[in-house]
Amino acid sequence: MTDRLAELNLSALDPEQLRAATAPRGPVCIIAGAGTGKTRTITHRIAHLVSGGYVNPDHVLAVTFTSRAAAELRERLTMMGVARVQARTFHAAARGQLKYFWPKIVGDTPWRLLDNKFALVARVARSAGVQTDKTTLKDLLGEIEWAKSSLIAPEDYPAHIGPDRRDCPVAPEQFVRIFEGYERAKVTPEGVLMDFDDLLQSMAGAIEADRGVADEFRSRYRTFVVDEYQDVTPLQQRLLDAWLGDRDDLTVVGDANQTIYSFNGASPEHLLRFSTRYPQATTVRLFRDYRSTPQVVDLANNVIGRATGRMAGTRLQLEGQRPAGPPAEFTEYPDETAEAAGVAERIAALIRSGVKPSEIAVLYRINAQSAAVEYALDSAGINYQVKGGEGFFQRGEIRQAVSALGQAARREQARAKLIVSGDAAGADDTTADGAADDASFAGTGHLVGQVRAALVPVGLTPAEPTGAQERARWQSLEALVNLTEELAATTPGLDLAGLLGLLRERAQAKNPPKVESVTLASIHAAKGLEWDAVFLIGLVDGTVPIRYALKGSHSGEAIEEERRLLYVGVTRAREHLELSWSQARQPGGKANRRRTRFLDGLVPWEKERDEQRAREAASRPGRVKGAPKDACAVCGTRLTTPEQRILGVCEEHAKEMDQVLVTELRSWRSALAKQRGVPAYVVMSDATLRAVALKAPTTPQQLVQVPGIGPVKVEQFGEDILGIVRNYS
Structure with missing residues (x-):
């Protein structure tokens, strides 16, 4: 056995990787930070178990998040001489299993994969009296997929709209009718239509209900490895539980810091509670980052280090193992056009310095942000490809x-x-x-x-x-x-x-080779990928975090997921990392955007800029010492208008208040004014709303100190205002 293990070159593993790879059979939880060599660890663990005679390769099933990751795992195992291990996505594995077991479960009734869900949902929606366009159909289908992956029945969906922050495209009762109609419509005289969630549901149900199917499956597969375990859905976990039965020969790999698919039903709870479910489990934390320079790693640690909520205690402090590189760059542009042009210019400089275009990526929160960058790159003669376009x-x-x-x-x-x-x-x-x-x-x-x-x-x-x-x-x-x-x-x-x-x-x-062109992609689409140089653009509040994450009683969890998304974006960079944002959308537009809150205290030049502004303000004539009511609370400049005196700041610093918060306060005021049948200014003036945004009070005592708000308004509106401020702070 020693000779066979030597062939695996276990000496190439670091101490934590080695411990994970050689852990005994049974439950193993590998907490693998970004760039810590999780695929190497997984493949060596499988190879160790096989070459040591602990498992038969035909009895191993490895499950990955994407087809690309499954193909990479198979290729690596083949090169290590472990070619018979099955590596599949959950859906691919369930589809193959269902094809085999279907005759035993159902008999002669045929089934086929549903290849056009849109047409079926459209037909069902029309029969339910709902007229839909293409966008609404996509939203309806997305909600159906979320509910099924979350194990939520149609009739139970309305109860989850609020707690799970679902944006239902139609009235809840209409959605229930459409959801139920969709499920019925898949049973036809010609056979049964299956969507991808049905594959998992049907296979799990078959194992749970049929002892013969369960015994045959479990005699075939006895050892399981699950990658990206922080992103499994309740439905995927149900299938995994069915596969396992009462066994515990399971290795899971994940990182709660990289949980970014909650909107699709994914949950890190199974990863976080693994040691509770399996008290005897071996838990290994991979923290040595071999991907990124210490400068990139330090920024990533600082971004995620400010996380709050239930996953704050799961943070993995990465340690960069590469030689030092250039510091991360932070750039503020006047508008999106200037930002795109500046990014294109920096990319051109990197290419001239020897960085291959295929090793450069521009990442953004939403796909619509790519338009300006595409134009700028095209104007600069730089080839690019948009990930998620034509395969x-x-x-x-x-x-x-x-x-x-x-x-x-x-x-x-x-x-x-x-x-x-x-x-x-x-x-x-x-x-x-x-x-x-x-x-x-x-x-x-x-x-x-x-x-x-x-x-x-x-x-x-x-x-x-x-x-x-x-x-x-x-x-x-x-x-x-x-x-x-x-x-x-x-x-x-x-x-x-x-x-x-x-x-x-x-x-x-879907595993294409690298094309010699710059990659444009959303941060979600970039998960699992890496480049020598990464540009993270459009980093403003309302985009990162996305606007809808700022709303509702559960906004805290949504904001933390947005923080993790930025963390994932940062950790895609090996050496060069540039982060940017723009003050306005269009050239000449109002410079009222706020740089993302996730970079507070992390932009080196901001502190120096603020100190310089304070020095300049202190040297200006007109500052009134000893008269705080007539001076800007930030820089001391004389206040010359009634609105400035209400706000307590000069015009320049008034621009820096949270415009997202002001917008939400105005929406609240408009709804209240409409309800009372009075003009909006009767409820509260614009100046008072801006003062609230500037002061950001979190208690009634702080709120009553805001100019324009007294005890009566605190009693009338205090709970609403403070709730809005807390959601947006």
Whole structure:
């Protein structure tokens, strides 16, 4: 056994990784921070269990969050000589299991995967008397998926709207009718339609209800590994519980600091309570960050270190292991256009310094933020790709390229047959049709040369062409060649036929190669990825945290998830990290935006700027010493208008108050004025609302001190105002 373990090179693991990889069979919880080598740890744990004779590889099921992660896990295990382990997503695993067990569960009634849920939901909505557009249909489907993944029945949904901060697109009773109608409509005379949640639900139900199915499944799979465990939904946990039964041979890997999918029903509770459920579990915390420089790691620690609420105690303090790098950059721009142009300029500088475009990413909170950056990059002549757009293997040029490779593979097979039959002349003829002879492949490898030759008719030229469309096509083809080089290097003896098989698996796993262009992506879409340089843009309150996270009685939890989202964005960077925000949306617009609260105290130059402003204000003539009612509370400048005196600050510092809070206070005032049938100013003046936003009182005693609010208004409106302030502070 020692010799076999030596082949795994366990000496390459750090002490924590080694402890996790070699832990005994049974429950193991690996708390793996960003960049701490969790995939290496998982693969070595599986390989250790297999090579040590503790488990049969055919009895291991590893579950990942995405198809791309599953494909990467399979590739790594294959390279380690552990090829028979199953690595799938929850849905892919359940689909395969259901196909096998369906006849035993249901009999001859056929089922098929529902490939167009939109059409079905639209039909059901119309029958329920609800007229919907495409956007509403997407929202309806999203709510149905959330409810099913959260194990919430249609009739119970209305009770969860408030506590779970659901934004129901129609009246709750209408949604219940649509949800129930959708479930009924999937049972047809031709058979049963299954959506992805049904796969999990049906397989869990089958194991729970049928002892024969349970025994057969559990005799097949006995050891389980679950990645990204902080993001499992209640439905996924139910299926996992069904798989396990009363066994505990389970390894989970996760990080509560990276919980960012609560809106989809994901919950970190199972990770947080793992040691309670399994008191005998081995728990290992991976904290050595091998991805990012100490400068990036320090900022990440500072961002998440201010977390509050139930997960504050789960923080993992990362320790950077890489050499020092440049400090994180913080930039404030006058408007979004200037921000996009500035980011494009910085990207161009990085590319000139030697950073590959494929190692640069621009990340944002919402997809709509990409528009200005796309224009700026295009104007600067910088290639980019928007993650979440058309898939690499679905592009027209790649489809043509794969077809050309298929033809080349068939020619190679025909040539091999002719050689075996002794027809050397015929074999020579087969190389003349669009292919080069073996000598032309010298220096680049035989397979890579074959691929390049096959792609010449499709548009692969020796040099990158001009023109946006032609350049994009060439980039895709060149990326396919680069992928071939990677696969050939890790798969000895790979030929064209084998390459096509690997490409098909990559296409199914949605695992494209790197294209030499800058990546634009939402922070959610960037989860699990990393780049040498990352630009986090649009970091203003109302975007990060997103506006809807600031509303409602449960806004505290939502705001903390937004903090974790920024943490995930920061930890995507290996070396260069730049964070930016703009004061206005449009050029010349009002500079009333507030930089995200999550960077409070973390922007080095802000303290110096504020001190400089105070020094300048102190030297201005007109400051009235000893007369606080007539002087700005921030800088001491003389107040010259009644509104400035009410606010207690000058015009310059009035601009810095929380505009998001002012907007919400105005909405509250408008609703109250409408209810009472009086003008809005009768309830409270704009100046008083701005004073509330500036002072941000949290108690009745503090509120009564705000200019324009006395004891009567505190008694009438105090509870409402303080509640709004607490939600937005």
